[in-house]
Amino acid sequence: MSDQTLNPETMPEQPERATLEGKNKFLGFWFFLGGETVLFASLFGTYLALRNSTNDGPGAEELFGLELVFVMTMLLLTSSLTSVYAMYHMKNNSFGKMQLWLGITVLLGLGFLGCELYEFYHYIHGEGFTLRSSAFGSAFYTLVGFHGGHVTFGLLWIIALMVRNAKRGLNLYNAPKFYIASLYWHFIDVVWVFIFTVVYLMGVI
Amino acid sequence: MxxxxxxxxxxxxxxxxxxxxxxxxxxxxxxxxxxxxxxxxxxxxxxxxxxxxxxxxxxxxxxxxxxxxxxxxHKGHEMPALMIYSGAFVAFMTVLTLSVLIWW
Structure with missing residues (x-):
């Protein structure tokens, strides 16, 4: 692979799928997302089955406040748009702008994570609601915590890509990597849409 | 050119x-x-x-x-669609099963 093939002056129309490796990453990653869907479904199913088993502890209606959840939703939704902007600049081969928008995405993601940690801290120390309080507690922390774990992993992933490729610039070798990380980030938002609907909104109705 | x-x-x-x-x-x-x-x-x-x-x-x-x-x-997303829809189908069955388990 010479520099010419991997470092074109302008990006092809779909830089993420311009090489065989990129194509493979793309397909493999969508396969993984299909599996992730099922993984989260099993946690959602568990939560739906156990959400009324509160063991005389606090239930969904007493615990959840919608203000914080609304802020978290906006943060994550906006971070989804900023990562779309990053991919837009990737297609136009402007590496600096892509890094900038990815940086904004990371900041928004950190904001989301901070809110979630605050929320959990408040439940545990303020309300005495823990993983061991009830079946509802276990199901809640497993589902929402698993999503938070995905956010954490996504942030580390994007940061690692940004740092690792900071001096390399954009080329057809790392374009698929950025693209796939952004797919992952969107998927996290997809899961969150169901969490704020099924867990929080349907919890307080 | x-x-x-x-x-x-x-x-x-x-x-x-x-x-x-x-x-x-x-x-x-x-x-x-x-x-x-x-x-x-x-x-x-x-x-x-x-x-x-x-x-x-x-x-x-x-x-x-x-x-x-x-x-x-976009074009060329037949496989992703197949994968995500298969995932969504199994996800639906999973949620349905776990909800129906506690029906009684």
């Missing part, structure tokens, strides 16, 4: 820009849906009405994410 590449590049950039515009509109719609969802819950409407609407709003938002933000509306 150089001019040709230039024209092509300009065309591509224009196309990318148009797509970006579409995605910003998608984003605005998603914000609106989120506001409607939160608003409906705060308005204390009937449960039987709110829950189905919430689920529909969530499904539409996810569709927007998949088709516009994750580019599933």
């Amino acid at each position: 150089a001019e040709n590449t230039n024209i092509h590049e300009n065309y591509k950039r224009k196309k990318n820009k148009e797509e970006m515009k579409q995605q910003v509109i998608t984003f605005a719609l998603m914000i609106v849906f989120t506001l409607i969802a939160f608003g409906m819950v705060m308005a204390d409407l009937s449960k039987l009405f709110v829950i189905p609407v919430l689920l529909v709003l969530a499904a539409v938002q996810v569709g927007f994410q998949l088709y516009y933000f994750m580019h599933m509306s």
Whole structure:
């Protein structure tokens, strides 16, 4: 692979799928997302089955406040748009702008994570609601915590890509990597849409 | 030749820009849906009405994410569609099974 093939002056129309490796990453990653869907479904199913088993502890209606959840939703939704902007600049081969928008995405993601940690801290120390309080507690922390774990992993992933490729610039070798990380980030938002609907909104109705 | 590449590049950039515009509109719609969802819950409407609407709003938002933000509306996404729909199907069965388990 010479520099010419991997470092074109302008990006092809779909830089993420311009090489065989990129194509493979793309397909493999969508396969993984299909599996992730099922993984989260099993946690959602568990939560739906156990959400009324509160063991005389606090239930969904007493615990959840919608203000914080609304802020978290906006943060994550906006971070989804900023990562779309990053991919837009990737297609136009402007590496600096892509890094900038990815940086904004990371900041928004950190904001989301901070809110979630605050929320959990408040439940545990303020309300005495823990993983061991009830079946509802276990199901809640497993589902929402698993999503938070995905956010954490996504942030580390994007940061690692940004740092690792900071001096390399954009080329057809790392374009698929950025693209796939952004797919992952969107998927996290997809899961969150169901969490704020099924867990929080349907919890307080 | 150089001019040709230039024209092509300009065309591509224009196309990318148009797509970006579409995605910003998608984003605005998603914000609106989120506001409607939160608003409906705060308005204390009937449960039987709110829950189905919430689920529909969530499904539409996810569709927007998949088709516009994750580019599933582009060509060459047959395999991703197959994978995500198979995943969604098994996910649906999983949630159904676990909910029905506690029916009685």
